[in-house]
Amino acid sequence: MxxxxxxxxxxxxxxxxxxxxxxxxxxxxxxxxxxxxxxxxxxxxxxxxxxxxxxxxxxxxxxxxxxxxxxxxxxxxxxxxxxxxxxxxxxxxxxxxxxxxxxxxxxxxxxxxxxxxxxxxxxxxxxxxxxxxxxxxxxxxxxxxxxxxxxxxxxQRQQVTETLVNGIFTGVIVLIILFGIFLYLTTRDAVYGWYALSVAAALMWIWSNKGLGFHYLWPDSVFFASRSRPLFVVLNLTFSLQFLTAYLGIKRTWPIRVAQAVWLLFAVLILWPVPYTNFVHLSMPIQQALPIFSLLVVCFMGWLLVKEVRQKNSAALIYMLATLVFIIFVVLENLYHLGRVQLPEFVAHYGMFLGVVLEMIIITFGLAARFNSYRKEKETALLQLARQQKELTDTIVTVEEKERKALADRLHDEIGAMLSLTSLQVNAGNTAQAGLLLKDISSTVRNISHQLTPVAMEKYGLRHAIEDMVQLANGSGKIHIELVIIGFSKEKEFPPNFLHTLYRIVQELLQNILKHAGAGNVLLQLVELEDSCTLLAEDNGKGMHLPPEGAGFLRSISAKVAYLEGAMNIDSSPGNGMLVNIELPLPVKPNT
Incomplete structure (x- = not known):
């Protein structure tokens, strides 16, 4: 009872x-x-x-x-x-x-x-x-x-807490934005610029969603207060999709371009300077269509991520992990507001903010790793370039030593022998024969001098020097060289070192053809373009099998081409002659 x-x-x-x-x-x-x-x-x-x-x-x-x-x-x-x-x-x-x-x-x-x-x-x-x-x-x-x-x-206690927490989260995201800008300015890689823009749009969306933007940034703009959230949503989606394609290294296919175009169209409609309350029957379907369309694109982005993860793309795995963290917090906050789950007060009030911060931190670690990899690749490339430059220098020095030795041998064998004969003729009183020998010596010295520093080039320029060299070769009657030169009418605008090196390349090409090709006909073509020049030498000689590392007797030419930062391609096979195609960038003219 x-x-x-x-x-x-x-x-x-x-x-x-x-x-x-x-x-x-x-x-x-x-x-x-x-x-x-x-x-x-x-x-x-x-x-x-x-x-x-x-x-x-x-x-x-x-x-x-x-x-x-x-x-x-x-x-x-x-x-x-x-x-x-x-x-x-x-x-x-x-x-x-x-x-x-x-x-x-x-x-x-x-x-x-x-x-x-x-x-x-x-x-x-x-x-x-x-x-x-x-x-x-x-x-x-x-x-x-x-x-x-x-x-x-x-x-009042809630206001103080919200101000503090919002300030901390905002500061973290601003630091992430500044980090992205720093990486972009350091590397000039567009992926970091798109990342900074997407994070900035996400921050502005959070500020708009929480009313912070209306409170602190546009308190008197009733026009923008109701438009800020959808605007920053579409901007964030647009920048995020651009960042994703750059981050994963995938092409912007037509679905991606269409999605970004539609979002930008939404942004224009949102900012159209007409009160949308005048078009409420039209604005409501647009507002309903935006999340549906965006959800479809997000699903497409998820499919791209899964595809890249299956292909062992570590960047895609990091992005997917970060996105999943954000989605979990978004779902929890929405379920809380719908009364379906009970959450700690902090998560209930700041879940969206916390999700964005964690997502950006994870992606930032991925970008930092990418930047570190970029730095290491750059260092490796610089080391490789240094090795290539050393190898090029060693090759040039070796070639120069061989040329000096060949010159010394020629002076010793030809000039030395002819001088000895001349001395004998003079001592014997045979002045006529001695005169003929001195004439031969003079001709030989002139030819050697021409090879070292072509007189025709010094006096008349590159075109005349090459024409003179081809004329001498054709004068032997053993070979016919067809010469075509287009451009190089203003040679004085180019550095002498470039012209001399180009002349040496032409000279060595012809010497190799005369010594090794056994050719009867040769086409030699030199063409000046806007910012480069091409040199082509084609013969109908015996040709050869090209080893993987290239023809050894063309190594000197290859070194000179590399010195001028050009490229050389060789095409040859036994019985089918040889074609050498060289492309050289033109140097900056001293007077420009």
Whole structure:
């Protein structure tokens, strides 16, 4: 008996507490023209429906919703909080013996028109009233509004915490943006620039979503307040897709180009300087189409990631891991707002911010690894270039030594022998024969001098020197060389070292053909282009099998071509002659 009495008392106390607890009820005004008096009459007629979870969430709607707060607390300073920073128009009424309009606010009004300087909407429950009515107008858009009752002290503590946490997260993301800009300026790799832009757009979207942008950046722009979120969403998606293709090294195929074009079109429509409330029937389908289209593109991006991960692309694996972390926090926060899960307060309020920060940190580590790899590759390339330059220098020195030895042998064998014969003829008193020998010596010395520093080139230029050399070769009657020179009419504009080296290349090509090719006909062609020149030598000689490392007797020519930063290709086979094609970049002219 006593136990039954105790249970009855507990039940009565619970019912009494429930009778005194605040209750939220909602009424849908489909006409969007009802005034507060008519809505109050609807409340008295029992047309309001209870909100069991204190969460107004009709989604995309064409109606206006009125929330009734019954049995509000009667002691202390309390606030009714509509925890959504993006409700277009709100009106707050106190109902006593009359209906009194207390506050008008929303993101269609300047920020500081709010009754409390707060990123969402907080209405003081003053004066005391048994019933409050809150008009929430976001017709032809998606409406979600968690409804909370907070004391003044609790709201102030929450404001301080939010300011601190938002500041910390914002600082971290700004550092990530600066890191991306630094990498871009250091490497000039576009992937880091797109990354910085995508992170910046994500940060601005978070600030817009939390009402921070309206609070601190554009408090008087009611035009931009309701457009900032969708704008930064499409910009983030556009930049993220551009970054993803550059980061993974994949081509921008037509689906990617179409997606970016559609998003940019959405951005133009969002910023079109006309109030979209004038086109509500058109704007609502556009707002519904944007998330559907974006979801399809995100699925496509996921497919690209999976494909790249299967191909052992480590960059894709890092990006997928970062994206999964962000998606987990997004899903958790949405489930929390829908009342489906219970989360720690920190995760519930800052899950989106935390997800973005973790995603960006993971991707930043991936980019840092990429930058480190880039640095190592650059160092390796520099070492390889240094080795190639050393090998080139060694080859040039070796060739020069061989040329000096050949010159010394020729001077010793030819000039020395002829001088000895001349000396004998002079001593024998045979002056006529001695004169003939001296004439031969003079001719030989002239030929050697011509090979060392062509007199014709010094006097008349490269064209005449090559023509003179070809004329001497054709004069032997053993070979016919067809010479074609186009350009090089203003040779003095080029550095002498370039012209001399080019002449040596032509000279050695002809010498190799005369000594080794056994050819009867040769085509020699030199053409000056806008910023390069081409040299082609083709003969009908015996040809040869080319080893993988190239013909050994052309090594000297190859070294000179490499010295001029050019490229040489050789095509030859036994019985089919040889074709040598050389491309050389033209040096910067000294007088330009």
């Amino acid at each position: 006593q136990r039954a009495l105790l249970l009855t008392c507990l039940l009565l106390l619970r019912l009494a507490a429930a009778a005194q607890a605040p209750v939220f009820e909602v009424f849908e005004d489909t006409s969007r023209h009802m005034q507060a008096g008519a809505v109050h009459a609807a409340y008295q007629a029992g047309q309001f429906k209870p909100l069991s979870s204190a969460y107004l969430n009709p989604g995309f709607t064409k109606s206006i919703f009125w929330v009734a707060l019954t049995q509000p607390p009667q002691t202390g300073e309390w606030y009714l909080v509509a925890d959504n920073a993006h409700i277009n128009h709100l009106e707050f009424y106190a109902v006593t013996d009359s209906i009194r309009l207390l506050h008008v606010t929303g993101d269609f009004h300047p920020f500081f028109q709010r009754p409390l300087v707060y990123n969402t909407f907080a209405f003081p429950l003053a004066p005391r009233a048994p019933l409050y009515l809150l008009k929430t107008d976001k017709h032809h858009e998606s409406l979600q509004a968690p409804l909370l009752l907070r004391t003044r002290e609790a709201l």
